[in-house]
Amino acid sequence: MDKRRRIDRSLALYARAKEHIPGAAQLISRRPTRAALGVSPIYAQRSKGCRIWDVDGNEYIDWHSGVGPIVLGYCDDEVDAAVCEQIRRGTVTSILDETQVLLAEELVRLIPSAEMVRFCKGGGEACAIAVRIARGFTGRDRVLFCGYHGWHDWYLAANLGGEHLANHLFNGIEAIGVPAALEGTAAPFPYGDLDALERLLARGGDEVACIIMEPMRSEEPPAGYLEGVRALADRYGVVLIFDEVSSGFRIALGGVQEYAGVTPDLSVFAKAISNGYPLGAIVGKKAYMAGVEQMFISSAYWDDAIGARAALVTLRALQERGCIPHFHRVGTLFRERINEEAERVGLRAACAGSAAHPNIRFEVERPEDLKKVQTLFVQENARRGVLLSTGLFLNGSHDEEAVDITGRAVGETFSVIAQALAAGCLDEALVSPVQDESFRRQVL
Numbered sequence: 001m002d003k004r005r006r007i008d009r010s011l012a013l014y015a016r017a018k019e020h021i022p023g024a025a026q027l028i029s030r031r032p033t034r035a036a037l038g039v040s041p042i043y044a045q046r047s048k049g050c051r052i053w054d055v056d057g058n059e060y061i062d063w064h065s066g067v068g069p070i071v072l073g074y075c076d077d078e079v080d081a082a083v084c085e086q087i088r089r090g091t092v093t094s095i096l097d098e099t100q101v102l103l104a105e106e107l108v109r110l111i112p113s114a115e116m117v118r119f120c121k122g123g124g125e126a127c128a129i130a131v132r133i134a135r136g137f138t139g140r141d142r143v144l145f146c147g148y149h150g151w152h153d154w155y156l157a158a159n160l161g162g163e164h165l166a167n168h169l170f171n172g173i174e175a176i177g178v179p180a181a182l183e184g185t186a187a188p189f190p191y192g193d194l195d196a197l198e199r200l201l202a203r204g205g206d207e208v209a210c211i212i213m214e215p216m217r218s219e220e221p222p223a224g225y226l227e228g229v230r231a232l233a234d235r236y237g238v239v240l241i242f243d244e245v246s247s248g249f250r251i252a253l254g255g256v257q258e259y260a261g262v263t264p265d266l267s268v269f270a271k272a273i274s275n276g277y278p279l280g281a282i283v284g285k286k287a288y289m290a291g292v293e294q295m296f297i298s299s300a301y302w303d304d305a306i307g308a309r310a311a312l313v314t315l316r317a318l319q320e321r322g323c324i325p326h327f328h329r330v331g332t333l334f335r336e337r338i339n340e341e342a343e344r345v346g347l348r349a350a351c352a353g354s355a356a357h358p359n360i361r362f363e364v365e366r367p368e369d370l371k372k373v374q375t376l377f378v379q380e381n382a383r384r385g386v387l388l389s390t391g392l393f394l395n396g397s398h399d400e401e402a403v404d405i406t407g408r409a410v411g412e413t414f415s416v417i418a419q420a421l422a423a424g425c426l427d428e429a430l431v432s433p434v435q436d437e438s439f440r441r442q443v444l
């Protein structure tokens, strides 16, 4: 494989971006400092299926699927044709478009907790709306959360009194700009520990509006756990919200709630719902959602027809193309192949987790080597034309060929890492600075 890829144009654009765009990217996970800076491509020229071409003309197999939204594949012909047709007919007018009605009906058909639906444009926004609905419904202020739920004040307020987001997001986030008056309004609970959640509810459950949680990411929920959370929410009169922004439409068409057989009161979807066109959805039981009519939850672009049209076609394609079993089949193959390569090279690395959203973990003797190994992994994969870090999302265009090309590249990368570890020369092997800390999730 060609390891002499140059990314000069990407780096020149990045230098210009830093002058005018703080952080260079809008999503922290897309910041170039979170990949292998100097080696990983930074700017895409085009994408198709599971491939990205950068502005320097290099081609890559990509396993991050746009950090989640791409569920069918980049530039899916069917979705894009429907979106183009919608653009020709009009996307935002001063009245409504029927697409939202059709999409609401489809979501109600697919998702167990869905009786009514509201739309917005992103996952964090959808979480903020769900929390507002729960607060409005209960007349209570406090929120218990588990996982990552976006950037809004209600969530970052958790860090006003300490490092409460450390295990749910990452270390060192300062709640800059979040009103100090919100201190104490949002508290985390550890995933999988019903006793810990019950202790929090026993101490002031009557002030808690909602439990919002990622029901699952990569690992299976412990047996009975989600049922236990459901029972606690009922016992304390607390609204249960599942944040399915990352799990939605990959584990099952009806979300983890369908897969696990546990129905929350409200749920939040975004990302994969519309294969890359902005859309978020808050769905829930009528008892909670009907009151939204009286609440001020309103924005001009939330009625736009592009995201809704893209979602309608994406949801149909997911069903017609059998994407859920496809994720299972290709994801299982991927996990097996990565584990075979690790074993062949004798590196302590393992690929585990759900087939649609696996993760790769390294074991090192010295904890301070871990970030270096992870950066080297991204660096050496990028040199070999593969965009792959320790977390990934499958999409419908990943196939056996992509797994095979990636397996060969990762095998070579593992050899580089094993040799660098054995020779104690990780620093010499790294061209890139060590990555900034990436999301550290409690819900793996």
Ligand SMILES: Cc1ncc(COP(=O)(O)O)c(C=O)c1O
Pocket: 068, 122, 123, 124, 125, 127, 147, 148, 149, 150, 151, 214, 243, 244, 245, 246, 270, 271
């Ligand atoms: C579970 C979960 N909730 C909320 C969000 C925030 O979504 P968005 O980036 O669309 O605002 C994310 C994004 O990764 C997520 O994974």
